[in-house]
Amino acid sequence: MTTMSHPITSTLGQSEREATGALLQAALLDLIDLSLVAKQAHWNVVGRHFRDVHFHLDELVALARKYTDEVAERSSAIGVSPDGRVRTVAAGSRVPEFPDGWQTDKNVVRAIVEALDVVALRMRTRVEESEQPDPVTQDLFIEITQALEKTRWMWQAKLVES
Amino acid sequence: MTTMSHPITSTLGQSEREATGALLQAALLDLIDLSLVAKQAHWNVVGRHFRDVHFHLDELVALARKYTDEVAERSSAIGVSPDGRVRTVAAGSRVPEFPDGWQTDKNVVRAIVEALDVVALRMRTRVEESEQPDPVTQDLFIEITQALEKTRWMWQAKLVES
Amino acid sequence: MTTMSHPITSTLGQSEREATGALLQAALLDLIDLSLVAKQAHWNVVGRHFRDVHFHLDELVALARKYTDEVAERSSAIGVSPDGRVRTVAAGSRVPEFPDGWQTDKNVVRAIVEALDVVALRMRTRVEESEQPDPVTQDLFIEITQALEKTRWMWQAKLVES
Amino acid sequence: MTTMSHPITSTLGQSEREATGALLQAALLDLIDLSLVAKQAHWNVVGRHFRDVHFHLDELVALARKYTDEVAERSSAIGVSPDGRVRTVAAGSRVPEFPDGWQTDKNVVRAIVEALDVVALRMRTRVEESEQPDPVTQDLFIEITQALEKTRWMWQAKLVES
Amino acid sequence: MTTMSHPITSTLGQSEREATGALLQAALLDLIDLSLVAKQAHWNVVGRHFRDVHFHLDELVALARKYTDEVAERSSAIGVSPDGRVRTVAAGSRVPEFPDGWQTDKNVVRAIVEALDVVALRMRTRVEESEQPDPVTQDLFIEITQALEKTRWMWQAKLVES
Amino acid sequence: MTTMSHPITSTLGQSEREATGALLQAALLDLIDLSLVAKQAHWNVVGRHFRDVHFHLDELVALARKYTDEVAERSSAIGVSPDGRVRTVAAGSRVPEFPDGWQTDKNVVRAIVEALDVVALRMRTRVEESEQPDPVTQDLFIEITQALEKTRWMWQAKLVES
Amino acid sequence: MTTMSHPITSTLGQSEREATGALLQAALLDLIDLSLVAKQAHWNVVGRHFRDVHFHLDELVALARKYTDEVAERSSAIGVSPDGRVRTVAAGSRVPEFPDGWQTDKNVVRAIVEALDVVALRMRTRVEESEQPDPVTQDLFIEITQALEKTRWMWQAKLVES
Amino acid sequence: MTTMSHPITSTLGQSEREATGALLQAALLDLIDLSLVAKQAHWNVVGRHFRDVHFHLDELVALARKYTDEVAERSSAIGVSPDGRVRTVAAGSRVPEFPDGWQTDKNVVRAIVEALDVVALRMRTRVEESEQPDPVTQDLFIEITQALEKTRWMWQAKLVES
């Protein structure tokens, strides 16, 4: 039955819906924060690799925003209201805090690799945890993990001195 | 002189730089929060006007993100490090908080008009306050005000019952 | 061996091929009918939300046609001849019949939500049933379910009065 | 013979040219006024359907402008100078006057349907009257009638309450 | 007068409207079935000319769908509700039935030429029958006949052995 | 407070709003008439430079239409209903009347330069008069003046015999 | 019946087919020659208006080629083999011969207007003569006449001295 | 010195200019005829390979037209008026005549290979003959030969039975 507090019904049972919804909400917070961290770095990076890192960060922003949207809309699609407001993100995100002020490109690369490590590993856990309640949501987590691990390799490759 | 703590010098004098930088930082917080509020509404709106409001909100997100970037990069361009991290935004934004959970399209329109009222009026004040320290930054505030007032009209027009 | 009655061989064993083929054929009938129902509604809707619903329906037509093609071609790819002829669809589709004549936008929204409920739930069942015989076909059913549930949310959201 | 007062000769005879030219001139005035009425409504509409109506009107403006141009250039092509100046339009258009000031979306829809009724019916008459003097011009009137009747249906469909 | 059972009024008189509406409804059924037959052939064709015929059929699908839409919307535009539901099509289409199972490219070409013969000749009859009640609809039938006869030539040309 | 007669509130005070609204309304009339004059010339020009002038005029039409829209929508954005109806334009425009009938390219160039002189000078005055009541609107007038003076130079350059 | 000498059958009766085929064949020769004349002028024009005329001629080439193709393919579509070989064109075209060697832009304009006069008038006659045997072909001749008369106006307009 | 009979001077000496001009004029005739032959085949081909050959011929038309234009404009660029009028082509082309009436795809392929043999070999000769008088023109002949030999291979490959 559709009411104002539950206007969107679900094709999932009650407990599958709650379990899946919780996984999606946690992913949402990580991805929003990741997009804000990447933008912060985009504006504050300095160093001889400035331009390369500056644009690479904007691709990361685009990636994070794309999956933010898909995760939130998957949540709505299973009838769970997503919460991506700034104070909810500030309280619930697990992405390591980015330092304030100007940052050298070297420090930026290190901070981004660290952030991607956290976000990718947590996403990989969700792949396992979502299989039973909802294989359709699992497929989305698999796609996001694939994308995060690919971008993580590209950032990590930059850590090597030559 | 360029040092690590001041790697970007300015074509402005010290006090003009500080005054302008403070105005840009405040604008940055409002715009980031506006983009998050609009996304939150985009995912949670329900009602017969769902699709219209859902897509209208994404245009607002695009507008807020575009000017977020221009404001932050103007700040960098005058040598002031911008701060757009999630906890800084949560603490410093003046945009009214958006309620949690599903919202009818009517409530969404009302909340967005309110948010735009606050953001547009504060931006208009910055037009005046930036003229003296930096007419170049003022020109950016004028452009943003024009865009905010145009979108505010379009949202307000929807408040009329017919 | 390739003969005229079996010109396309399969990488699947005989029973996996038959089980998977039957699931694909049933999905095909639902999706073709869904596209015809959506077109019928597209031409016959009236009401103050005419334009919104008229175009939203064409997106649904596009979605149904896209997956109609992918389902039929997956069937050919595993060596099972798909049957999408009008009389086969008329006899075998499980999509609720759409009423004739002009329909108010409100009625159209209700009818589409009902049709999507039926089609999405049946598709979700196929996700389970296809895992064993063919995980490759299962992946296609997962993708279709994801798309149907997303569009179903957007249509259901319009049922709320505001 | 080409002179300054008749620089463009015609492949039509004198009386066919005059008859056809008169039909084209009348169509020109209706279409220019229709485009101005639609723009006026585009700027002044308010109501919950604002955005839908606002953009639907711009499509009507585009349609009216496109055929304005084709009608005027058809007139030139048969050697009759078209007159689309503001005072000629103000004096000769038969499109009902649009009220001044803000208008609810409901009123706008009603006014546009009325305007399209007048313009479409007058155009349909021209289809008959142009067959004998110039079947080439008739073909253009047929195309315009088809377009006007299609858009008229879409606006009229919005009059139904649901 | 606009009522729910007749929400769309017409610029045609009552009898012209009925005569024209009947011609459009019959055309609609032929065109929908033609698009389904062409898709069926698209999925089931085998033979050395597979790829050529496979893609040629998709162009035929596109053509049939385009005119399906224009015919149905012309019907709405004159105030006659079009009926393109699967069971109506199954009952009323005059397109010869396409055989089930895999088909050689040679058989497919033959079947398509046959189908186009039927559909094109019936459409040509409608050109005559629509002139009096509605020359605007006649123009649409002329355009469709032109397109069908062109595609029919291209398919027939393939029947010649070389 | 939002009422039907004042559905759009303003971020400007009452007197600033009235002063700015009057300037925008006058600009609106000039720009609509300019677009109609340019179209009239577009259809009626003859002479060896026909094609050059014919297309140059269409660029002028595009320019005039673009700023017509921006001026009207700025007016709506500050809460003043714009009036661009044909009889209001006929009564209030200050653009010199364009002669009827065919015109040589030389005469067309002269008439357009004259029209641009009037419109550009009046727009430049509005730049001064709008600074105090609304610097945001002033910025729009500056942009329009820049565009008009640029196109005026290009038309004036054609007056020189060689 | 399909044989090698008559591989393409027709939806027209024998005499309608022959009459229509003859009209199409004559149109074909005029249009091919028109495209060659326009190219010849394109390469050989000199004079202060060189560039304007040079590019205007290429638009004429494009127009002539487009309708050459449509006319020839309409002929094939009704089962009459079109003949557009160089010697057939040289023998049968009625387009006035273009002089050899360099030509001033003034002479080119005069020659093109003359050629368009001939071709447009002959096409207009075909509109009448094709109505009875085949209204579908007539519609094509109407479209071509419309295009030829429009381009003829544009070329004739250049004959006026200013 | 520039006169009307020699309005375009040359950067080549008198004899180089004449020798090069003669080579270009001969190439021009071959290429125009090749484009007409390919169009004739495009309209008259029948057979099971109809569609493949029909479209392949249009690529050949495009190729022939592109180099027709480059050859003629190279001639103008060295001050030699090119002659591509229909009767000049009919008299001077060396391309084998294409038979009239419908042609099987097999015959078309054979005829096109023959035509390309003639045109390619003659073009290759011009590569040698143009080196001394004008290496710039030679470079154009080399490019055309490369293109002709590539297309010739593709047509010849179709002659093999399989």
Next chain:
Amino acid sequence: MTTMSHPITSTLGQSEREATGALLQAALLDLIDLSLVAKQAHWNVVGRHFRDVHFHLDELVALARKYTDEVAERSSAIGVSPDGRVRTVAAGSRVPEFPDGWQTDKNVVRAIVEALDVVALRMRTRVEESEQPDPVTQDLFIEITQALEKTRWMWQAKLVES
């Protein structure tokens, strides 16, 4: 820890990483060789179906190259260096060798079907073998299998004589 010999760490454990890496490396060799075989056939095919097969092969090349890249980059993303050098491919690919010299289209189709059989079946095995060590890589193998089986059907369909 990141060292030069292991600069890219993994989100997988040691044994999962090795197992997954080995599967990816084997897939890489097959796909590179498939792309080279398809190119070889693309250049050497002859026969009446030349053009169809020639272009169909280029689509196969594009498909093989696309998945070559995704497989290699997935390997890098899990920290295993991929090896796609020519001698590694020559030694390790399991794709059947393509014969040298010109090949009829019939032979080419047969050889490609054979190659696709081998590659698709081996890929399907990898779907099973990758599920446990890494479901994210499994998802990529599923996507590739889907694409290979679809293209395999299209090539196999061409084996049927008609």
Next chain:
Amino acid sequence: MTTMSHPITSTLGQSEREATGALLQAALLDLIDLSLVAKQAHWNVVGRHFRDVHFHLDELVALARKYTDEVAERSSAIGVSPDGRVRTVAAGSRVPEFPDGWQTDKNVVRAIVEALDVVALRMRTRVEESEQPDPVTQDLFIEITQALEKTRWMWQAKLVES
């Protein structure tokens, strides 16, 4: 009055015109030289950051060329003939000379930052000096300053070692 020595009149008074013209002429020289310096660096840079700097320089060239054109055309628009000939630029530009021969990327970055410092500061002065004589020109200088300061930040950021 328009004469040959003053063919373009102005909407500005005599002294405003002269003052504004002088500012525009000086800006023109700086911008042309900046574009040539950036191209020189584009061709001569070497070093490990070659590709990054090489392409970054081309964006600077594009920026400098775009504003060169707008400045020169603004000058024409106010009736002052701009002078951008090579010897005028060589004599009047204030951009520091770029060294000859190959340059390391580090040196290039340093030289570009220096050049941008000079050009941006001089442009900022023009913002002040143009306000009184011509606010329309001032708006252009503001836009250029904004762009120069943004690109200057990006180049300066590269000076930091990391």
Next chain:
Amino acid sequence: MTTMSHPITSTLGQSEREATGALLQAALLDLIDLSLVAKQAHWNVVGRHFRDVHFHLDELVALARKYTDEVAERSSAIGVSPDGRVRTVAAGSRVPEFPDGWQTDKNVVRAIVEALDVVALRMRTRVEESEQPDPVTQDLFIEITQALEKTRWMWQAKLVES
């Protein structure tokens, strides 16, 4: 061996490199100056043909810039540092100086033809002189000569009065 003063080695021997480098450097100066002359004319042309000449000049600018870049980069590619700085161009270009102030279109055409004469003839000489030291560079000079002679024809054609 690569050193800082010779960081780019060459595939040419020492004397071939020097000879070729000198030819490229001279071409570079001509082409840069040609682009500046064309821009100067673009801004200063007046007369009834203003628009035609204004845009034709911008195509010349594009052509000159394109080959400027290719010539300079060819120089770098053979290991010779190119010098395109403003004072080097001012000192070394052989393009005739363009007069200052406004110029009639007639004078502009004459000046451009003169400039193209000089530049094209000098480029043609380089074709001969580069054959021995470097046929690869010769090919570039041939391409540039072809382009210059083509554009020269188009400008010269405008010198003829009609």
Next chain:
Amino acid sequence: MTTMSHPITSTLGQSEREATGALLQAALLDLIDLSLVAKQAHWNVVGRHFRDVHFHLDELVALARKYTDEVAERSSAIGVSPDGRVRTVAAGSRVPEFPDGWQTDKNVVRAIVEALDVVALRMRTRVEESEQPDPVTQDLFIEITQALEKTRWMWQAKLVES
């Protein structure tokens, strides 16, 4: 005469064909291997310049693939079957072997410069050797040499420390 073992005849004599064919075959092997080496580097590069080098390598892959195709198709066009199979390439390529495993960006740049040195010098030799047997093929070798030398400069420029 066309037979299966020689289905493609040539416009070249027997010995010219063999000499040219051998040159093309050798070029083919180098280019295929170059594309594989560049891809291998693309996947295995690590270091602070990772992203720059990663994408630069993909441009090299595109270049190598483009000319691979043109070389192979030129061979077919002169009637010589090209051989680009993996084992033929492994046996015949002269490109230095790329080391296995991860490589720092510095090592990658060095290896690519070395590979380009070999390939470019061998290609330059072919320019000389092909002039006599076939100037048309020579032109292709010139184009490839130009492209290789340009890309070689860009890679070599990165070897300089700064």
